[in-house]
Amino acid sequence: MGVTIKDIATKANVSPSTVSRVISNSPLIGEKTKRKVKKVMEELGYFPNFHARVLVNGATCSLGIVMPVSMRDQDLVFQNPFFQDVMKGVGSFVHSKNYSLYMTSGETEEEIYQDVVNMVKGRRVDGILLLYSQEEDPIINFLVEHDFPFVLVGHPPDNVQNITYVDNDNYKIAQNVTKYLLSLGHKKIAFIGGNKRLIVTRNRLSGFLDTLSLSGLSVPEDYIKHTEFSIEGGNASVQELLELNELPTAIFVTDDVLAMGVLNVLHEKEIRVPEQVTVVSFNNLFFAGFTIPPLTTVDVNIYQLGYEAAKCLVEKVEDTSATPKCIVVPSKLVVRKTCQHIGDQSLEKISSHLDFQIVVQ
Structure with missing residues (x-):
């Protein structure tokens, strides 16, 4: 039989709920306790079952990534290192929070829109990160209408209010x-x-x-x-x-x-x-x-744009009542x-x- 959360809790002398919070990297648990529990997990060879976590609390531990329309051609994506550097920042933060990334795969604006609809309605991701902001964007309108957690890298359109975004001035x-x-x-x-x-x-x-x-x-x-x-x-x-x-x-x-x-x-x-x-x-x-x-x-500061955007999105996912914010990167x-x-x-x-x-x- 595999190692369980109860086994970890017993050896670390904490409650099972504390172990669960450590696994989810909850801010309610102090760093000293996190280090102690993680050390026990390593000693016992325990690896969290994220599929079980999805079944228990409905979270996918995944975030959707949407590229700008003109960058959905893979040749253009790899030609412009801006998006690679943004993704390094995004990846750095989400890795620390044990989230995975799900990137849209369509080739046209209509395909990408449908992909986002499927991600949201199919609960494939907990939140969506848009690596662009543009006028008359049906994806932004859809996310706002469905009150789904999302963050923009860029300033929002004038007709979109009270959303979280990360940008330069x-x-x-x-x-x-x-x-x-x-x-x-x-x-x-x-x-x-x-x-x-x-x-x-x-x-x-x-x-x-x-x-x-x-x-x-x-x-x-x-x-x-x-x-x-x-x-x-x-x-x-x-x-x-x-x-x-x-x-x-x-x-x-x-x-x-x-x-x-x-x-x-x-x-x-x-x-x-x-x-x-x-x-x-x-x-x-x-x-x-x-x-x-x-x-x-x-x-x-491209890396910081991605890092801050991912941080804001995870905050929104984990606290749906969080107040919208604007982060201006120098x-x-x-x-x-x-x-x-x-x-x-x-x-x-x-x-x-x-x-x-x-x-x-």
Whole structure:
């Protein structure tokens, strides 16, 4: 006969209910007691039966993961390390809480929506983590209508209230990045962003445009490009910019993978960066310091976005009365070699009037 919770309780000199709480990592149990019980479990070779736990309390100990529509193509998922880094943060926390992850497998928006419906109505997961936020999203509307625990990585749409989300302050960051480019002397600045429906794209574009407007500058419509988060998307967008009669002196790019595509084309066309065109981007992905030249980019703490989102979701699952919260993850600008200082101000003076941490590498 296998080792039981009662066996663990007897040897550890605690109650069976305490052992159960240790297995579920309950905050009601102190760390000293947890260590003692876990040591006994290890000594006796006990492994929790999570299937039995599901039958007893109805919990699946699983969380659903939903990717953005454009990232549901597996090639794009693996091309953009942002989502891999987010998943590292998610996985780190859920592992500590003994939860497993269930990722949607559909290829279209309709298939993903049906997959989420099946997860919720079939009680396959206890909560859902959306690694994006976009306008007019039927999945968000469905989860709200069914009062099912979920958390967004990103700012919620304007018509969705009182939900938990984890995000950077993308509007403010975009303002500061634009101010940085202006302070370097640039006035002709183009924008390359993701899908128009994505809230992160809207917030970064708004911060960019509002800052230029306050500086008395307008942006030609041809200077604003929207595409998918891929190298090909960056390639195509910068190709279109290079066909214009008046070229920008700087390009504000909202994703490092896009920026890689931009840098590739500029290199092929023998357009020097940053001497002829400055490029600044977002995410500080692992390759950003190895592009040619090394990429100036905003470090948005991707791992922390995932970790905090998973933490919030588990809290909601384990306490359905928990108050909705907003977690804002800090960021910083990592200055490398793709920005050209063409103004007459020193870097120290530029940094002094930005509400933003700047790290020069």
